[in-house]
Amino acid sequence: MSASLYSDQWHRVAHLAPRLRKHTSIHRHDYRGAPWYVLFDALTGQAHRFTPEAYQVIGRLDGSSSLQKIWDDVSYEIGDEMPTQDELIGLIAKLHHANVLAGYHDIDIDELSHRKRQGRLKKIKQVLRSPLGVKIPLVDPDAFVNATYPYVRPVLSIWGALIWITVVSFAVVLAATHWEALTDNLADRVLGLNNLLLMTLVYPVIKVIHELGHAWTTKDTGGEVHEIGVMFLVFFPVPYVDASAAAVCPDKKQRMLVGAAGILVELFIAALAMMVWVLAEPGLLRSIMFNIMVIAGISTLLFNGNPLLRFDAYYVLSDWLEIPNFGQRANQQLGFLIKRFLLNKRDTTSSADSSKESFWLVMYAIISFVYRMFLMVFIAIFVATSYFFVGVVLAIWSLYMALILPSLKILKEMVVGTQLEGAKIRAWCWLLGVVFAVAAGLLLMPFPHSSVIHGVVDSREPTNVRAGASGELRHWWVEDGETVEEGQLMADLYAPELTSEVARLEGQRREAEFRIQATVGNPQAIAIELENLSLIENRLADAQLRASGTRIVSPRSGQVNFDQGRLHLGQFIQRGQTVGTVTQDSDFRIRSLLLGHLQPQVVNDLQEVKLKLPGQNREFESTLLGISPSATREIPSITLTRQGGGQVALDPEQTEELRAYRQHYTLDVNAQPLIDAEVAVALDSRVYIKLVHTPSPIGYRLWDNIRRNFLSLFER
Structure with a gap:
């Protein structure tokens, strides 16, 4: 309430008898146990909230009572809570500005036109702001x-x-x-x-x-x-x-x-x-x-x-x-707390009706601001990458309206404004202190520094399982990932021509043996038949060896892996064709692809290497085996690509072979810690690699990331 009950402007409005327009209605609401009244304008769809004291005035605006009579009646009815004349003038001005009053003067066409122009200008400003x-x-x-x-x-x-x-x-x-x-x-x-x-x-x-x-x-x-x-x-x-x-x-x-x-x-x-x-x-x-x-x-x-x-x-x-205008009041309440407790201004008014409401408002203001800033940066990058120059301009403009302009308004208020009168020195001290603290935190205080990349379980020297003969795949005796012993049968091939050849050569051998028996006493004939028998036996041995190749066996003990998928039954297999591999734990390593900007950090400042499996929180200490001296676009596994759930973007111009869009360095990490921990590791499975570097200020790292990302955007 104002300090003075009376106003020197009262004589200008005391005789007016305004009324609410027909397209308005008043409704009672209860917010957090307190009554409030909502004035709704059906023509514009706007709702205005008023206190019970204000409703005592608004409810009497019927066009038959002057403002003087309304003020007298309200003052008599509510006693000490009566509004001052300045407060009543302010209430009428608010209703007039909302265009919900009528009957207190002739229609002013110029004023209506001015309001229409102001409405259009407001919409244009809203478009420019967003x-x-x-x-x-x-x-x-x-x-x-x-x-x-x-x-x-x-x-x-x-x-x-x-x-x-x-x-x-x-x-x-x-x-x-x-x-x-x-x-x-x-x-x-x-x-x-x-x-x-x-x-x-x-x-x-x-x-x-x-x-x-x-x-x-x-x-x-x-x-x-x-x-x-x-x-x-x-x-x-x-x-x-x-x-x-x-x-x-x-x-x-x-x-x-x-x-x-x-x-x-x-x-x-x-x-x-x-x-x-x-x-x-x-x-x-x-x-x-x-x-x-x-x-x-x-x-x-x-x-x-x-x-x-x-x-x-x-x-x-x-x-x-039960907090109307939640977002706007949240910002106002946060501003009130800053002015009241940080700047020690006693003449500020809280937007909250209770301490509980104040808590909700302040929490929402802080959390929503952080989230909106995150979303704004995300949209800015998205627009810049998708709409090029126009998108970049709009993104910068949006960031300007959301972050830079409010900051400039705060600075203007601190320099020439009147709201901080008497507290400007304290405000400048707080501002400079916050700026210094943020700058020190970004540029001087070291923070943990690490990079997380995707790796894939790879085998250094896998032993290939090859078919010893050409034939049709008849039966598989092992499954992918199964442990086998050396010489264990893995698959059978069907090759009837080899069986027929062995039978034919065996018949020729028996025939040659009969001829030798029939030529007893003829040394010259026996010598010829023995030479023929030797030739047949050599051919038979070769045929039997090729026929035995229809039984595909494991060349070593280990784990069976079908990297390209297990071949289908009935499929024809050529002699010497690889049908799978057999690996041992000692063969495993973790292979990954490293972006160019990370290569100097790994080479010059690598403190630790940690491994983590998907879906698990446990980390395993490991060591770096090596990094390639030159970059390449070759990809060891589709698991590392975005199509396979990884980080590497594929070259869209390459449709047949896996090639990365950008060049990467190949990095190998020791997988022995996973094996020692008896963790189930499968070939071509995903492993997260954490590369730990020396702690450093986050500001330099942010600047480096921003500079690198935006340079890459404009280089495309």
Whole structure:
């Protein structure tokens, strides 16, 4: 309340008798146990919140009572809590600015035109402040919502909730059961060109249903929806509806349902798609269901379901905590605490109504700011890499509006502003202290420094298992990964021509032996037949050796590995063809590919090497075996590529052989610590390699990463 009860401007407005316009309505809400009143403008969709004391004034604005009479009546009724004349003038000015008052003067066409121009200018400024999020209204969906609402109404009940819970729960169980099939090579499946085209077609349909969910639940609360349009987020069209009419609903649970309706609808669609995906055969239908799950499930939870962004979950959280204008008040409360406790200003006003509300507001302000900055950097890099020059300009502009401009406003306030009057020296001390502390932390304080790269289990000298004869593969006697002994039978080949040749030569040998017996007494004939028998026996020995090659046996003891997959039964195999390998633990090593900027750090500053298996927290101390002297684009295994879940990008121009997009150094690490720990290690399996370096200030490393990444962007 102001220090003076009376105002020297009161005589200008005391005789006015304003009234609320017909398109406004007042609704009582309870926020954290305290009554508040919401004035809703159905024409603009704006809602204004007022205290019970302000409502005593607003409720009397009927066009028949002057402001003097209203002030007298309110002062008599509420006593010591009566508003001052300046406060009442401020309230009337706020209502006038919101364009909800009428009847106190003739229509001022010039003022209406000025307000219209100001509204347009405000929208233009909003677009300039957020060039990556532009709204374009399209149609009024009220007639469609009214026509379809009777069919949707039965779903908005306890039975609808039970059906939703049942379907979504069943889908979660299915997803857990088929998790490996769903996530196998996920990045390649989602980001493939054909899949992106299919996703582009599916996305608008799902989002339209999402927005209709908001519209139908708004209708269920008694509100109306008169605007549906398209909002461009990073140039991607996203449907939206204006469900602001739900703000007048006094029941917070209904308001929360309106805010969460889109999320609930999309999760239900994703659950149905999960069921169809499980039943469908591989093909177009299954691909469509997979994309529906990605869009309606994953993206919904990450974006619309994230209260740190000003989307659906934000409004649900605001209603649940019963704190309207949550984000704006959070920033105001954080500013109040800074001014009150850091700058020692006593004349500031808290935006919170209680200490508990203050805690929620401050926590949200800090966490959401950090998250928005992270998202802004991510969007900036995404736009720069996808839209080149225009994208870079827009990304820089967006970062300027989100981070640099607010900082400049703070500096301006500290230099020429009046809000910090009497506390500017303290403010400058805090600012310089924070800047110095951040600079010292970034440039002077050493932090742990390490690099994590993907490796693959490799064999230094694998022993190849080769076919000793040509023939058709008849039977496998071993499985991939099975332990075998030297000489153990691994497979059988079917080669009838070899069997026939052995039988034919055996017959020739018996015939030669009979002829020798028949020529007894003829030394010259015996000599000829003995020479012929020797020739036949040599041929027979060779044929028997080749026939024995149809039995493929292990050349050593070890573990069987079919690197290229086990050959199919019935497949014809050439003599000398490799059908697999047999490795021993002593053969294993961890091979990885190292980017060029990491090579000097590994060569000059490698303190430790640690190994970690996927899905395990245990680390194993290891040693570096060696690093190649020159870079190469050859890839030892698809496991290291992005298509295989690794880090190495493939060269898109190479379609037949595995070649990296950039050159890498080959790095080998000792796998013996894994073997000594009796950890199950399979050939071509993934291992995470942690390369530990000397601790160093993080600022230099950040600058090096930024410089390197942006140089690589502009070099493309």
